[in-house]
Amino acid sequence: MSTNKESWGSRVGLILAMAGNAVGLGNFLRFPVQAVQNGGGAFIIPYLVCFLVMGIPLLWIEWSMGRFGGKFGHHSTPFIVDTMHKNRLWKYIGVFGIWTNIAVAAYYCYIESWTLSYVLHSIVGTFSDLDQQGVAGFFSDYVSIGTSTLGIPYEPIVFYVLCLLLNTWILSQGLAGGVERVAKVGMPLLILFGAFLAFKGFTIEAGVDGAINDSAVGLNFLWTPNFDELWSPTVWLAAAGQIFFTLSVGMGTVHCYASYVRSKDDIALNAMSAGWMNEFVEVVLGASILIPISIGYLGVDRVTEMVQSGGLGLAFQTLPYLFFQWGDVIGTFAGVMWFGLLFFAGITSSLAMGTPWMGFLQDEFNWKRKSAAWSFGLIVFVLGMPTVLFFKYGVFDEYDYWAGTVSLVIFALFESILFAWVFGMKKGWREITSGADIRVPGIYKFIIKFITPLLLLWVFVGSLVTPKDGDWGAALSGNWVLDDSSIINKLNNVSLKRQLAEATDPAMIEQLQNTLFFVNASRILLVIVFLSIAALVYIAYKKRVREGRI
């Protein structure tokens, strides 16, 4: 018998936990950058279309798969998907739903620990006397580990371990007593902090507190539509990708949370409420902070240049400096709120990542909740230390790319086919609408069966063979040169090998050779983890057979 006796405390708690699972750092750091890079205000059109035809269907698929598996006492994807079809191989596809979470948690908790550390540094005034270069330099020193800024030796490692301990302890308190309680406090605070910073983002005046632009300049930059971009497949691919990552679908966490919902209870309205809450945080709050504030103080050109390397740089290397343009007191408060909201966005997601592994151990090997939680903390620590120690050699990015990007698309593609075509749309529709507190539009039968899997297939193929500079016109006319960001070129380390061939400086050559080694080593490590989980699933299956449970 499974030792898993978890339950949600309340419906609102479940929705906040599910929204917290979806709301992550990407809502504040990735979305605005994607919008800027892909047509400004026109990006929102493909983004919302993809939400309607891919995001919402995937949410309903995952919620109903989870609740369906929960009826049979399964709380992790290997055996949830196993209940949906007799083919024994499906459970190994389900391994993605545990592996992704462990691998993503390993590096995600590291960023989460930065936010925790930056909250503390904002309070003690570390950034108040630094100029912009000083704040950027602080970040570089921080991730290079050697420099201690608070007098704590190996400060990033200490904060990383603290963050892991906090996550593990909360997980050990259970769903209602731990995860849900954090979501009930964290989500309202996140929205409150976000609303304050969005207000500041909307009220910047040129010439006041060192600002060089009004808020309107940044908002124009973000929202002015470039409708020509609407015809670009690259923009649609970016929009589909953003919807995908923002909702935390294809991870196995939604299945796990939903597996604790009884079959007579609603999932259709719950999924809508949690999904739209995530959209509110992303589109309304996420779009109103990073870009308007940065452009207000740095100008369009600087920010255009800076967003090429993503939102992390702006968030950690620039905003702490800009906040102190508002004075020491408001600067401190703004720093605490910014990194506080990123921390809550992070922890509500990382907690969700722990639950599939814990559910698996409790269901299959009768582990107690506390032991399962601590085992998660330990594995994440071991797997995460390379991202901390070898950050500059690209280990972090490698985890993010394979576990946090590619694997999500693969698993979501498989699950949408399983749900609509193997399990069958008739049974699937019954699962979605059973106990529903809203009327689910019938058009979604068609969308879930045809549009969503096709869109996912397109996202996967588009990422596999992305043409150079996203020039699909040239590619389709016969000149298909792969971009360095395509999965195939990434796998072959094309960009790294080119840099290595072109490098002449011995120090640079050594750095690139080390990077190549660590990139390949981290891939091997990730494969070993995947195979180990698959082996555990096999052992669990054999155990079930022995016990006559199959």
Added chain:
Amino acid sequence: MNTSALVIMLTTMLMVTGTTLYFFYQVLNTPPKPEPDSYLDNDDEAERQIPNH
């Protein structure tokens, strides 16, 4: 702000905020199902129990 940016921003933000509030309002105002349900809160409230036949 220029007009097109303002229109797109306000339309999007109002639509997303409105839909979020609408669904959350639905959650708060939908009567709970009788016990046993999925949630621990209110497990012991008499009016939530299935009547004995």
